[in-house]
Amino acid sequence: MKRLICLVMVIMACAVTASSQQIASKTAGLQKIDGYFPIYWDEKNGKMWMEISRFNKEMLLQVSLPTGVGSNPIGLDRGQLGAGRVVYFERVGQKILMVQPNYRYRALSSNAAERKAVEDSFAKSVIWGFKAEADEAGRVLVDATAFFLRDAHGVADRLRQARQGSYRLDESRSAFYLPRTKGFPLNTEVEVTLTFASDGETGPLVRDVAPTANSITVREHFSFVELPDLGYKPRKFDPRSSSFDVEFYDYASPFNEPIEKHWIARHRLEKKDPNAAISEPIKPIVYYVDNGAPEQIRRALIEGASWWNQAYEAAGFKNAFQVKVLPEDADPMDVRYNVINWVHRSTRGWSYGSTITDPRTGEIIKGHVTLGSLRIRQDFMLGTGMIPSYAANGMADECEFAMMPDLEYLADTSEIEAMSIARIRQLSAHEVGHTIGFAHNYAASSYTTADQSWIIQLRWSR
Numbered sequence: 484m485k486r487l488i489c490l491v492m493v494i495m496a497c498a499v500t501a502s503s504q505q506i507a508s509k510t511a512g513l514q515k516i517d518g519y520f521p522i523y524w525d526e527k528n529g530k531m532w533m534e535i536s537r538f539n540k541e542m543l544l545q546v547s548l549p550t551g552v553g554s555n556p557i558g559l560d561r562g563q564l565g566a567g568r569v570v571y572f573e574r575v576g577q578k579i580l581m582v583q584p585n586y587r588y589r590a591l592s593s594n595a596a597e598r599k600a601v602e603d604s605f606a607k608s609v610i611w612g613f614k615a616e617a618d619e620a621g622r623v624l625v626d627a628t629a630f631f632l633r634d635a636h637g638v639a640d641r642l643r644q645a646r647q648g649s650y651r652l653d654e655s656r657s658a659f660y661l662p663r664t665k666g667f668p669l670n671t672e673v674e675v676t677l678t679f680a681s682d683g684e685t686g687p688l689v690r691d692v693a694p695t696a697n698s699i700t701v702r703e704h705f706s707f708v709e710l711p712d713l714g715y716k717p718r719k720f721d722p723r724s725s726s727f728d729v730e731f732y733d734y735a736s737p738f739n740e741p742i743e744k745h746w747i748a749r750h751r752l753e754k755k756d757p758n759a760a761i762s763e764p765i766k767p768i769v770y771y772v773d774n775g776a777p778e779q780i781r782r783a784l785i786e787g788a789s790w791w792n793q794a795y796e797a798a799g800f801k802n803a804f805q806v807k808v809l810p811e812d813a814d815p816m817d818v819r820y821n822v823i824n825w826v827h828r829s830t831r832g833w834s835y836g837s838t839i840t841d842p843r844t845g846e847i848i849k850g851h852v853t854l855g856s857l858r859i860r861q862d863f864m865l866g867t868g869m870i871p872s873y874a875a876n877g878m879a880d881e882c883e884f885a886m887m888p889d890l891e892y893l894a895d896t897s898e899i900e901a902m903s904i905a906r907i908r909q910l911s912a913h914e915v916g917h918t919i920g921f922a923h924n925y926a927a928s929s930y931t932t933a934d935q936s937w938i939i940q941l942r943w944s945r
Contacts, residue, residue, distance in 0.1 A: 544570045557641065673704070711848065729748060763802055826854065
């Protein structure tokens with residue numbers, strides 16, 4: 484009996500020793516990518532290790548699609564944003580749980596017990612479970628390979644929904660994409676190359692765009708990001724502003740008031756001088772135009788998006804909205820950059836503006852515009868048919884190109900080309916408007932002239 488007890492104690496001691504290895508020892512010889520969450524690349528075994536020290540601290544996990552399939556009907560575009568979640572890590576022994584809290588149901592109350600009652604009444608979601616492989620001074624090391632090498636964006640599901648075939652992730656043809664795997668003080672970025680295989684029949688849309696239809700390879704991107712501080716002040720939603728909003732249920736509301744609450748979605752913008760009628764911001768909103776767009780298109784996108792600076796100035800902010808070209812070394816998937824992407828597809832498709840928004844407050848963290856490159860070709864075809872007809876009937880002054888400013892980069896273009904570029908400027912301004920928080924404001928004409936509705940929208944959203 485004594486021998487048995489001794490044997491059990493030896494086994495337990497060995498287990499404890501194995502699970503409490505020093506992180507430095509476990510990661511010796513691995514490539515460290517330091518950042519918000521330090522990660523370690525094990526090239527020999529193709530593994531990615533992640534160091535976790537922030538427990539029970541909320542952060543943002545954002546998934547996106549850096550490379551697309553190229554078919555508008557399928558709907559998997561380059562630069563597409565996927566699911567974004569507030570998550571936190573919870574440790575239970577050697578298990579590390581990634582937990583998503585439920586912000587749809589909450590209690591806006593200073594009473595901790597009241598908040599806890601609501602929290603316990605609705606389900607959370609455990610997104611993933613890890614095992615602590617090394618432990619050192621409150622930090623743990625986990626093998627995050629399986630977490631990253633998976634179809635978190637739902638590419639296979641989308642292909643199936645589009646009736647393009649039944650695809651599965653082939654791990655033997657998938658790997659980490661190190662050029663876009665980086666670490667920064669407030670965010671950690673990981674990108675993977677994923678190949679989806681089909682052993683059955685494939686759809687015509689896939690056959691049109693993939694070199695081999697039963698093998699589709701794209702990249703998916705993960706961002707772990709520190710959430711904004713609590714200095715942001717939420718604003719109540721006013722339907723006259725036509726703003727996008729975050730919706731939740733506040734169970735701390737008095738029973739004679741609505742339980743459903745709405746806060747508008749907006750970028751954080753604060754004046755350097757709060758008492759001034761017009762002041763520069765503490766931190767301007769900066770948007771970056773895709774450096775892969777042709778030069779002439781790029782200029783039009785910058786100009787169109789920059790029109791919003793006039794609206795912010797009318798609302799009391801000077802030089803608050805800026806537009807630049809994305810630096811060569813910047814990653815458009817990095818949540819620190821508001822971006823205007825010039826996206827190619829095999830057929831004409833939608834352009835749209837989307838955002839990454841803090842679900843706790845409605846603060847917009849990242850504006851993300853997708854503009855289809857074939858749009859300008861369609862506009863050119865329309866102009867080819869319409870402008871000569873207008874001119875032939877003595878109606879040239881009513882053509883859109885006649886109202887455009889004299890811009891240097893349009894000097895050598897025809898009237899039809901100039902009209903097409905003008906439409907791209909308008910498209911840029913329109914979709915950026917969605918990413919700063921505005922929906923289509925059909926109600927604006929009922930209370931003011933259309934050319935001033937955006938000023939009122941911004942003032943209501945401040």
